[in-house]
Amino acid sequence: MSAPATLLAVRDLNVYLAESHILQGVSFDVRAGGITGLLGRNGVGKTTTLRGILGLVPRTGSVVLEGAETTKLAVHEIVRRGVAYVPEDRDVFAGLTVEENLRLAERAGAPLRYDLVYELFPELEQRAAQKAGTLSGGQQQMVALARALLNGDNRILLVDEPTKGLAPLVVRHVVEALRRAAEVATILLVEQNLSVAHSLVRDVIVLDQGRVSFIGDVDQLMGDAALARRHLGLAAAGSH
C-alpha cells in the first residue's frame, strides 16, 4: 500500500518575534489523513509554528498546501484554502452567542457540517443562544473545535493544546471529538498531554529550541524511553 500523499509541506520556516529567533528553519511534512502530533517542551515554538503556517506571524520560508505555495497569501486566503485553526486559548468571541460564533465561521460555498458538529457536541445546540463568554472552559473548547469542523471543505485543522486546563471527563470528550474529526480532515495537533497525544497521533514531529529534533512514528518515540527522554525531556515511554 502506498503512503498517503503529503498534504502540507513546511520548509525552512523562520519566525522572529521582537529580537528572538523563535523558529529556526523548521521543515516537516504532514501526510493526508489522520492526526500528526507536533510535540516538544514548553516554549520551543509549537504554537508559533501553527501561527506561522496560518500567516498570523511574520515568517520566511515556504508553506505548501496540496502543492500550492501559501506564504504570499493573506491569512483569510490561506484559511479559505481549507486550513482551520483552533487556538490554544480557544479565542471564542465572548460577546457573541454560541450560534453567532458558529455562523461567523461559515464560509460561502462550503458544505456545512452542522450535523457532525451537533452530533459531537450536542450541548452547543442546547446552548445556541448563550453568550460564549459565559461557557465553561470545556464548552468553549467545543465551540472552538466546532468552528474548525463546520466547513466541509477544510483540509487540515491546526489544533493547539485542545485539552489544556480541562477536567479529565471533558478531556475524554475532546479526545473522542478529535478522533471523529480525523475521519473527515487531517489534523496537526499540538498537545502537551503525552498520553492524549499517544492515543491520537500517528506521525510525530518534535521541536526543540525552534528546530525539528525528531520526525517519526509515535510508537517509535514513546516506546523508547531514552528517545522520549532526549526529545521530550521526560520518561514518556509507555504512557497511554
Place this chain on the structure above:
Amino acid sequence: MTTIALLLITGLGLGALYFLIAAGLSLIWGLMRVLNFAHGAFFTVAAYAGWSASGLVGGASPELQWLVAVAVAVVVGGAFATLTEVVLIRPLYARHVGQVLVTVGLALATISLVQGGFGSDPKRLALPAWMTGTTTIVGANIPNTRLLVIAFALAVFALLIFFLRRTRFGLIVRAGVENRAMVQALGIDVQRAFTLVFAIGGMAAGLAGILAGTYYGTIDPGRGTSMLIFAFIVVIIGGLGSVTGSAVAAIVVGVLQQFLNFYGAAGVGDFSVVLLLAIVLLVRPGGFSGAST
C-alpha cells in the same frame, strides 16, 4: 418645570449630535484600533458640501434644499472617510504614531482648506419654516430642530443596532472588536470590514455635520473640531467599541453640559464633562459598557 424640560430636550439634542460623531469613532477604534483625529474633518467637509449643494438648488423649496443638503452631506462624509481609509490609513495599520500624525495632519489641512475656500464666517443653512418654529412640551417651547436631531440620532442608532445585530457584516464587526486576528483566522477578509466601518462612521459624521448646521442654524469651519473633543470624551465614557455605550454616554454628557452651563457659571458644564471623564476612568476604566479596552 418648563426650564427643566427645555434644558433636558436641548441637552438630548446636543447628545444626539455627539452620538452621531462618537458612534463612528467608537466602531473605528474598536475594530481597527485607529484613533481617528480626522473625524471632525469628515463632519466639516460634509457640512460644507451639503451647504453648497443646498445653494445649487436655491430655486427649490426650502424642504427640498434641506433634504439635498442632508443627502449630499451623508454621501460626501462616507466618501471622504472611505478615501481616507484606503489612501492614508491602510498603509499605516499597526503604526499607531503614524496614524495619529496623519489623521491630525489631515484634520488641520482640511480645516485650513475649508477656511481658505469658504472663509471663517459662519454660513447660514436654508431651513424649512417648520424647523425654525417650536413645539410646546410640558409648557416649554422646544425648538423643532432639537426634536429633529434627536429623531435622526434615534434612527441612526436603530440602524446601527440592526446592522450590528442582524447582518453578517455586523457580526464580523462585533467579533472584530473583540479579536481581529481570530476573525481573520476564520477566513474573513477583515480589511473589507475596516473600509465599511470607516464609511459608516464618515456617513454618520457627515449627517452630524449638516444636523449641527440645522441645530445651530449655521455651519463654520471650527465646529467639527470642537465637537470632536466632546465626542472623544463620549466614546471613552461609553466604552470603546460600544455603540450602545456611546449612546448612553452622549445623553449623559449632553444633558449634564446643558444643565450645568445654565445653572452654573460659564464653562462649568464643559468642565464637568471632563471631570466626569476622569471619574469614569478611575472607577470604571472600560467605560459604561465595561469593555476592557
